[in-house]
Amino acid sequence: MPTKTRIKDYPKWVVTAMWVSALLIAVGSYRFLIADIALVMPAMLHHALERPLMFYLHIGLAPIALALLPLQFSNGLRKARPAVHRWLGRLYGAAILLAGVSGLWLAYTTEEGPVAAVGLGLLSVFWLWTTGVAIRHAMARRIAQHRVWMIRSAALTLAAVTLRIYLPIGAVTVGFEASYPIICWLAWVPNLVLAEWILRRGRGAPMGATA
Ligand code: HEM
Known part of the structure; x- marks a missing residue:
């Protein structure tokens, strides 16, 4: 049975919808550049008034x-x-390092209660961890x-998209x-489960196959 190990193996409209929504949400996040918070x-x-550095680091880099x-x-x-991929990878890693640490601080100081704080805090930790491990493997050419x-x-990065789908x-x-x-958990736990499912489904395929 053929395995779906690469992004291009999935229906085109699914992949297009995922990337278009990622781009739209990324661009929309910069609305703070044209109008007051x-x-x-x-x-x-x-957040903007009490911890501006952490807040603007997060919404500027995430x-x-x-x-x-x-x-x-x-x-x-x-x-x-490949060189462009490597440089953009460094940028991705640096952005997540700073946006993840500041995101952790924003989670700790959120006004939405402990369930939201722990959900977003754990998301920050997993975001930093998975990205760090991914980059370490790249540097070792694994x-x-x-x-x-x-x-x-x-x-986990796509939690920014799923969160904004669930909010309305x-x-x-x-x-x-x-x-x-609840959304502070729902935005990322199913994403991670789906990623594991995709990875397990592709197990057995040539590991050099790329997503
Ligand atoms: C995946 C790990 C992420 C974590 C843990 C995280 C964490 C947070 C936290 C804690 C807040 C404040 C929420 C509150 O106090 O209730 C926040 C706000 C925000 N985050 Fe993130 N974030 C993440 C990813 C992203 C990404 C990828 C983007 C890219 C668009 C992003 C853009 C924003 C924006 C724009 C806000 C301001 C809220 C709004 O949109 O109105 N975050 N984030």
Whole structure:
């Protein structure tokens, strides 16, 4: 039975929808550049006022990691310009290092309660961990393991997308207050489970195969 180990093995519309939503959310996150936080991210005003460095580091750098995903998973770019892939990989890693540490601080100081704080805090820890392991494998030229850990890292980076899909659904069903803490877990745990499923499904295929 053929295994689906590469992104291009999945239906084109699924892959396109994933990358387009990643890019749209990354670009939309920079709305703070054209209007006041109080206007465009009112729920984040306390972070902006009380811990501006951590807040702006996070919202300035996390979208870069998200926007880099389609490029880093492009077989064409990786084959044609491996040096570009390596430099963008360093940028992805640096963005996540700073956005992950600041995200951890924002999680610790969130006003949405302990369930949300632990959900987002663990997401930060797993984000930093999976990305760090992925980069270490790349530096040691262990490409098969690099690929596996990068898929895990990407699943967590895409939490920025899933969170923003669930937020309006939560708001119109049980309301923001009740849904937000659950969404802080729902945004990434199923992503990680899906990534593991994809990886297990592809096991047995040539490990050099790229996502
Ligand atoms: C995957 C690991 C991530 C973690 C742990 C994380 C954590 C956080 C936390 C704790 C907050 C404040 C939420 C609150 O206080 O309730 C926040 C806000 C924010 N994050 Fe992240 N984040 C992550 C990834 C990303 C990514 C990839 C983006 C890229 C778009 C992003 C963009 C933002 C933005 C724009 C805000 C301001 C909230 C808003 O959109 O209105 N984050 N993040």
